[in-house]
Amino acid sequence: MADETSIRPEEVSSVIRQALEAEEPETSFESVGTVLEVGDGIARVYGITECRAMELVEFPHDVIGIAMNLEEDNVGCVLLGDDELIREGDRARRTERIASVPVGDELLGRVVDATGRPLDGRGPVETDSLRQVERVAPGIVKRQPVKEPLHTGYKIVDALTPIGRGQRELIVGDRQTGKTALVVDSILNQRETDVVCIYVAIGQKMASIARTVEVFEREGVMEKTIVVAAPASSPAPQWYLAPYAGCAIGEDIMERGGHALVIYDDLSKHAEAYREISLLLRRPPGREAFPGDIFYLHSRLLERAMKSSDGKICPSCENLTPLPPDEENVEELQPAKVCGHCGEDISGEGIVNGGSLTALPIVETKAGDISTYIPTNLISITDGQIFLETDLFHKQVRPAMNVGTSVSRVGSEAQIPAMKSVAGELKLSLAQYREMESFAEFGTELDEATQRQIARGERLTELLKQEQYEPMPVEYQVVSIYLGVEEHIADIPVEQVTRFEEEFLAFVRNDHPDIPEAIAETRELTDETRQALEEVIEEFKEAFVPEQEGEEADAEDDDDNE
Numbered sequence: 001m002a003d004e005t006s007i008r009p010e011e012v013s014s015v016i017r018q019a020l021e022a023e024e025p026e027t028s029f030e031s032v033g034t035v036l037e038v039g040d041g042i043a044r045v046y047g048i049t050e051c052r053a054m055e056l057v058e059f060p061h062d063v064i065g066i067a068m069n070l071e072e073d074n075v076g077c078v079l080l081g082d083d084e085l086i087r088e089g090d091r092a093r094r095t096e097r098i099a100s101v102p103v104g105d106e107l108l109g110r111v112v113d114a115t116g117r118p119l120d121g122r123g124p125v126e127t128d129s130l131r132q133v134e135r136v137a138p139g140i141v142k143r144q145p146v147k148e149p150l151h152t153g154y155k156i157v158d159a160l161t162p163i164g165r166g167q168r169e170l171i172v173g174d175r176q177t178g179k180t181a182l183v184v185d186s187i188l189n190q191r192e193t194d195v196v197c198i199y200v201a202i203g204q205k206m207a208s209i210a211r212t213v214e215v216f217e218r219e220g221v222m223e224k225t226i227v228v229a230a231p232a233s234s235p236a237p238q239w240y241l242a243p244y245a246g247c248a249i250g251e252d253i254m255e256r257g258g259h260a261l262v263i264y265d266d267l268s269k270h271a272e273a274y275r276e277i278s279l280l281l282r283r284p285p286g287r288e289a290f291p292g293d294i295f296y297l298h299s300r301l302l303e304r305a306m307k308s309s310d311g312k313i314c315p316s317c318e319n320l321t322p323l324p325p326d327e328e329n330v331e332e333l334q335p336a337k338v339c340g341h342c343g344e345d346i347s348g349e350g351i352v353n354g355g356s357l358t359a360l361p362i363v364e365t366k367a368g369d370i371s372t373y374i375p376t377n378l379i380s381i382t383d384g385q386i387f388l389e390t391d392l393f394h395k396q397v398r399p400a401m402n403v404g405t406s407v408s409r410v411g412s413e414a415q416i417p418a419m420k421s422v423a424g425e426l427k428l429s430l431a432q433y434r435e436m437e438s439f440a441e442f443g444t445e446l447d448e449a450t451q452r453q454i455a456r457g458e459r460l461t462e463l464l465k466q467e468q469y470e471p472m473p474v475e476y477q478v479v480s481i482y483l484g485v486e487e488h489i490a491d492i493p494v495e496q497v498t499r500f501e502e503e504f505l506a507f508v509r510n511d512h513p514d515i516p517e518a519i520a521e522t523r524e525l526t527d528e529t530r531q532a533l534e535e536v537i538e539e540f541k542e543a544f545v546p547e548q549e550g551e552e553a554d555a556e557d558d559d560d561n562e
Helices: 009-024 155-160 177-186 205-220 236-255 269-281 294-302 373-381 390-394 417-442 448-463 474-485 493-509 515-524 529-545 551-561
Strands: 032-039 042-046 056-057 063-068 075-079 091-098 100-102 131-134 172-173 193-201 225-230 259-267 309-313 321-322 356-364 384-386
Touching: 056 075, 063 417, 075 236, 131 236, 155 417, 155 474, 172 177, 172 373, 177 193, 177 205, 177 259, 177 356, 177 384, 193 205, 193 236, 193 269, 205 225, 225 236, 236 259, 236 269, 236 356, 269 294, 269 356, 269 373, 269 551, 294 356, 294 373, 294 390, 356 373, 384 390, 417 474, 448 474, 448 493, 474 515, 474 529, 493 515, 493 529, 493 551, 515 529
Parallel strands: 172 356, 172 384, 193 225, 193 259, 259 356
Antiparallel strands: 032 042, 032 091, 042 075, 056 063, 056 091, 063 075, 100 131, 309 321
């Protein structure tokens, strides 16, 4: 028979609390509390009054926690370090500092964790600038329309689902369909631009992250790239915090008038980490055991991506203050006189173009089903999606983008006029091909017009294939797509289209560089450039000889048979 004086497990916390209240504390409980229980990366602390949400809490052995549950008699903290170092009864101290991350140009070329601590063995990050990881997304007054293109280097993406600076474009697909390859090449394509790239790796093996960093270094983009890593070996709170840390670093660049591209790879693991934390904090579960605020988790992250209004950069705090509207005429914008961040006089400073923060979140699907909980949430938040299909990937169509499901809600506003002039016809041709392709698979007898559409679609699909780590400048993309939409490859065998394109682009690059240079300079496909391009295509086609694979061998076999 159990002892009547024994204490049930659920009474342990209240007994400890009563004992603490009976003691004469050495310090005030307003700043120092006591650990009631710890386990699974969660610590409940009693006595730290006036604690704020997302405030950092210090534990013994330099373990840092984040206050996430503010309950009536205790604070639930998620631990960013090893919870085995913490014991019940340990002291915990408020830092009175909201979770922040180091920001600034000193982070360029570095690999850091979600708290800004270096992981690359190159010493501490020498910066005194900190920025809170959680910020309220700016209102519409501080934004301007997305109209400046951010080229990925992929023909099919830049032509059919263009991405603009300040846009949020979701990349969705099953495992092993080329999602990470697409964003890595997008970073490589910023080599000659003024865009700073932030790659946030969530839940990946450290070896995979190291290989990605090696690619950045080999291709010469690491010096303008920041990697925020929350590897698989790190606790769930690191996974949860990493995207917000990367976003804060990008926001700092944007508010100083620069341009940033942040990759979240991937938000499926981010949602799973938040679900784990929420269940351990005993928050009520909802659909698929996710907490009720899972939509808000990602919306408050992605809504921070934007194209900032024009304004003035403060010489003191280096932050951008947008141009406020004139009180008498709301439609007109007047130069700001006082910094909106530190209050310094900026009346004499010059107006600069607003910066931008572009977000490319990745989400993983199961069996190609984009109608599940997290993917549909993200599709409704973002400005479009690029759907990578497993079947296309296995058919060696790379990138394996499904042109029917993929969309960009910014559209041609994020394209240069030259690309806009050739991409419109491309969309129509591919849509017709996808519709007719199913008939061809059944061996149905097709009329001549349908056969032409299918033949055209097959060549365009072949033309849009692209190898990894080979992003293409937009002026050469225009030249390449022009070959397809103007029927210049209609007489080229499908299996020869890739070779024809490669040799033609090399011919243009070596013998006629003035054509891509004119497109890059004017951003348009003028009548003069179009005429010159037609002449070059005609000249090249006269010299191009398709490979006659197997014909010689067949001829020899015929001779032997005779």
